[in-house]
Amino acid sequence: MKTTIPQAFTEAVRRDPAAPLLTWYDDATGDRTELSGATLDNWVSKTANLLVDGVGLGHGDAVALLLPPHWQTAALLLGVSAAGLAVDLGGDPQPVEALFTTPELVDRAASWTSLDRWATGLLPLAMPLRTPPPGYADYVTEVRNHGDHFRGAPVAPADRALAGPVELSHHEVIGMAADRAAELGITSGDRVLIDVTLYPDPADWLLAPLVADASIVLCANLDVSKAGARATTEKVTVTLA
Template sequence: MAPARTPAALLAGLVAADPGRPRVTVYDDTDGPTAGERVELSARVLANWVAKAGNLLQDELDAGPGSVVRLALPPHWRTLYWALAAWSVGACVEVARPGDDGHGADVVVTDDPARGGGAEHLVVVTLAALARAAAVEVPGGAVDEARDLATHGDVLVALDEPDPADPALRDGADVLAYAEVVPAAGDGTGGRVHTQTTDTGELLRLALAAWAGDGSLVLTRGTPGPGTRAARLASEGVTREA
């Protein structure tokens, strides 16, 4: 039996297969500074974000196998590349639950600095697509992703590989090892998958499943206006709702 794919190998396969094909499309119908955004990432562009975030994690924050990278982020395209970056350096991605701060995590990646107290390292993410600096006050010693991420390299070479039994995704009491976090292609995966999930753990699992089947993910954040949703799904060629 062939060894299970890691998320890093999965991403590399998407880039090799068709680097320009969209793999993530996000519509933002929330209130606030991101309202009205449509962001689409091809495999190549997604991999570029992952490389930069992975280099930051590995070179500045000493993340690797055995590290816990806690994502205190909503379902969002930035959440996806931070998860893939953590997996690419062999860390465990932990989905923050309500009330979590930074205790127990090596790195907290969040859009709310108050959720990072107690972590060894804090990365403050600004969700707006064109942000060049954080929209909130960044604590001393924390990383302002919007300001700093672009300075990191576009090629990521992991210093260590995770063991297949190492935890890859921890979501509450559910833990998936690296050997099982990427589903086998053909397990009902693939296609152009649409979701409006508000659960970050579910977003990560849906994305991995779609990509494992050589598919892509369309995420709607918030609630689109009357008549907008059906037209949008048709224009995006959605084949399945999740």
């Protein structure tokens, strides 16, 4: 039985490290990025090492993610959780130990108190920003400098998973994700196509499929005329669009 976010992700990777776990489409840019479990795990481990070894954050510290749905957002959320840190999904501004956002959202991010700040352009091929916003490091550039494997302290079910006005433990988040998977009709072995405009909450587009042992086809700016062919190509069994 899954009781933490890192455990749910580890089990997803272990099932078949080479199989596609998260496939990203943006029909506005033509971007398609496919991440196997092993590839996403590499990004997750590098992110955790960036936060723990690079910045020195400790168990329970809070990290704000002011980011839209994207495969990099998934890597960051899972990396923060793997490091034993709490994810703040950008509700009301509050002090946090680190913050990640995009250049388009830096004005909003200015309301948040944080010593360490990173920006990402969420660009195709994980390209770095040409010029990061003042006061920000480039996430894509910095994360590549860190190790491919993370060996931190284990995360416990009672540890804080979500920070913010409503704080939830890993056990509570996993339970809510399982309930959401049932509501959305996601079961083990499914491949789920998700329109992120309709389902922008990570509980829907990331955690529910992970907890249900499903893989994800994440679509931004979905061109509905392409949805049917894409579902066939990607062997989709559940469509949330």
